[in-house]
Amino acid sequence: MSQNIKFVQGNEACVAGALYAGLQFFAGYPITPSSEVAELLAARLPTQGGKFIQMEDELSSICAIIGASLTGHKVMTATSGPGFSLMQEALGYAIMAEIPCVIVNVQRGGPSTGIPTQVSQGDVMQARWGVHGDHSMVALTASNHQDVFLMTVEAFNIAETYRTPVVLLFDEVIGHMREKLVVPQEGEVQLVGRLHTSVKGGVDYHPYLPREDGRLPMSDFGGVHRYNVTGLYHDMWGFPSSDPKVVHGLIRHLVDKIENRANLLAHYKEYFLEDADRVLVSYGAPARSALHVVKNRRARGERLGLLELQTLWPFPTDIVREKCARAKAVVVVEMNMGQMLQEVKKAVEKPEQVFLANRIDGVFITPTDIQNILRLIQGKGV
Amino acid sequence: MAVKDYIRERFFPHMWCPGCGHGIVLNSLLRAVEQLGMSKNEIVMVSGIGCSSRIGGYVDFHTLHTLHGRALAFATGVKLSRPELNVVVPMGDGDALAIGGNHFIHACRRNIGMTAIVMNNRIYGMTGGQFSPMSGLGISASTAPYSNIDRAFDVSEMARAAGATFVARTTVYHAQQATEFIKKAFLHEGFAVVEILSQCPTHFGRRNRQGGAADMMEWFKENTVPVGSKKKLENPALIERGIFVQKEEPEYCSEYAKIVDKAMRG
Incomplete structure (x- = not known):
């Protein structure tokens, strides 16, 4: 071990x-x-x-x-x-x-x-x-x-x-x-392998025809199915097509296969959200500073919580809306000029209550930086 | 098998203009495959963007139609991940040498086992007759309406300088020679470049008053000579055809296999 x-x-x-x-x-x-x-x-x-x-x-x-x-x-x-x-x-x-x-x-x-x-x-x-x-x-x-x-x-x-x-x-x-x-033991974390087609050699294989579950079984180059792969809009054989029906069908497929599964693909962690009246939303390294603030303030009796996003795209709109529904204020903690802030604002019911705690000077954001923003939005100054 | 057993008839007629030389390259290529008795399942054709690159759609191999200039980079991933596959990369002159120039010289340098076929018609056909790095001085093109001041590359010289271990040049007029060179390239262990001069009557020919397809092919006949010919000494403007480089050097995938052995032994 x-x-x-x-x-x-x-x-x-x-x-x-x-x-x-x-x-x-x-x-x-x-x-x-x-x-x-x-x-x-x-x-x-x-x-x-x-x-x-x-x-x-x-x-x-x-x-x-x-x-x-x-x-x-x-x-x-x-x-x-x-x-x-x-x-x-x-x-x-x-x-x-x-x-x-x-x-x-x-x-x-x-x-x-x-x-x-x-x-x-x-x-x-x-x-x-x-x-x-x-x-x-x-x-x-x-x-x-x-x-x-x-x-x-x-x-x-x-x-x-x-x-x-x-x-x-x-x-x-x-x-x-x-x-x-x-490092987990072998078999401890589930792994997904390549889904290969069961279509036999010599039988017409459609590399770009999704199954009912939306998945497209593949055939390796060098195998029995010889097909075309292109960056052009293409039909079910992978051959270029500008047929409006083909184009529409493909773009819908490419977008829907991800966007329709936003909740399924959403990985996140939550800390003290059950009764939180103020919620920090963060991701990546800044979530460490955010968690430090949350634990520190909780120890003092403040009802502060953290939603840590691990899936950034597709943006987990439903989850952010649900987790922030009871918050009087939401503070997005990130190291840019508010790129996720805009997504969070779009997701919640009251975008005017979403604030930004950030740093853009190459220095890692500290718990104090976040604490200062929390004080500011409460009208307490820094 | 007949040549037509190597094509995807479903996707014909092809999209090339009447008189385009690229169909002759396709024919020469398929004859080379047929004469060598290669298995269709073992051939991967990787192409970029442009008229030439559409060749992949018509052949019954594993075909990967990629991005402008990047075919050799995709092909490198295919070859290194499965070295037993035969990888052939047809490219246009702009595709191979302008946007793809860096990938081209590094594929030559690496000496990875694949065949690059440069279908050189000295023009960007698909986008409407703009000059390419192969057009040369004095040529008229849609982006050189007052005559071209951009100097041309010599593909074969560059491939040699960059380290390609097989380099040959011919023209679509010399279709049988093209087949012979492609066969030799396929059999070569290392990075092989076959430059095939091809005609674009629609853009290059029309703008430069070179006549129709037959006239342009006649030009290839009159203006090229076998490598080492005395005529070239008398008239340096003549273009040499032949095999310029054919040598044995360590091939990249074979060398990587040795690295794997070394790493596994610890």
Whole structure:
């Protein structure tokens, strides 16, 4: 048992989760603060017969993992803001062609080269809308290394179940901080494998015809079914089509398969929400400071609670509305200029009672920063 | 099997213009596959964006129609994850060398086992006749209405310099030679580049008063010579056809297999 307890960086917890989930192929390009993911996988993947390749840039890294996914492998890449910007093109391709893959973005300050070694959560909206065209997106995050591990496994499970890219939106603090990780035993966490078609060779296979449950069984490249994969709108064979019915049907399918399952895909944690009259909503590393404030204030008899989001996209609107229904004030704690704040405002009944506690200077948000905002909205000054 | 056993008749007629040279490349490619007796299940065709890249839709292989310029990057993932597959990457000149230029030189450098076929018609056809990195000086294009001042690459020279271990060039006029070169490329252990000059009568030919498809193919016949020909010394403007590079170097996937062995031994 003791051998499964580790003291690691968040980036290593992500690697451990990916390997536990069955990662077989990784392609990446060095970038702070995600580089440890690539370094660790360069060492570990070949020990298990997996493949690691350092590509010429982030454009090619995500393209390579999509290619490897089509041959039947679980795949991942890891990057940070500038690289994530470059990956948007192929991220859209993975959505359109419905290729399971996991993209890790360990966020740093932006825009542009920004502040590579400091923390930020500035890519939340980019994760949702960085790809051109209407689409949906799955993005998960975590505030501690145990959850980094579990959300990484979940990212692979969602990617395989729904044939979709999944973004893991971590941040620099989580990526580089060291803390305890207990790696679960084999079989302790459920894993979802690739769903393969049962259609026999020689029989017409429709790679893009969803089953009744919405899933699309795949056939690996190199197998008995030879079909076309494209980023163009396509019919059930994967052949390009501009037939309005085909186009409408496909965009609806791509969006609905995610958005209609927003509640099913919603991972979150709640602390002291039962009787809370003020609710903090946070995610990623800032949720640690938020939880500290909540515990501290509870000890003094204040009815403060925390809703920690782990699924950022699709946004868990119903859950946020329900959990914040009794709150006189909601404070969104995040390290950007209010990207999730807007989503929370849209979700709750009284958006005028939603406030922002943030930092955008590259310094990690402290419990005092949050406490100051709580005092301000109560009219107590700081 | 006949050549037609390698196509998806369901998706014909194809979308290329009358007189386009790309159909000849398709034919040469399928003859190479047929003559080598390759299994359709073991061939993955990865293409990018452009007229050339639509070739993937028509062949009965595993086909991956990707993003503009990025075909070699997708293909690298396919090949490294399953090295036993035969990977062929047809590309246009803009696709391979402008937006995909970086991926092209790095695929050459890595020497990963796949065949890149550059279907070079010196123009962006699908978007309406803009100049490409292969158009060359003095050419008329929709984005070079006063004549092109952008200098051209030599694909084969660049592939050689970047480290490709098989490099050959021919034209669609020399369709049988194209088949021979593609066969050699398929059999080559490493990154193989076959440049095939192809005609775009719709855009390049019309704008540059080169006549119809037959006239443009005639131009290929008159203006190319076998590599090492004396005529090239007399007239440096002639374009050489032939195999420029064919050498054995460590192939990337084979080398990675050694890394796996080393890592597994600890």
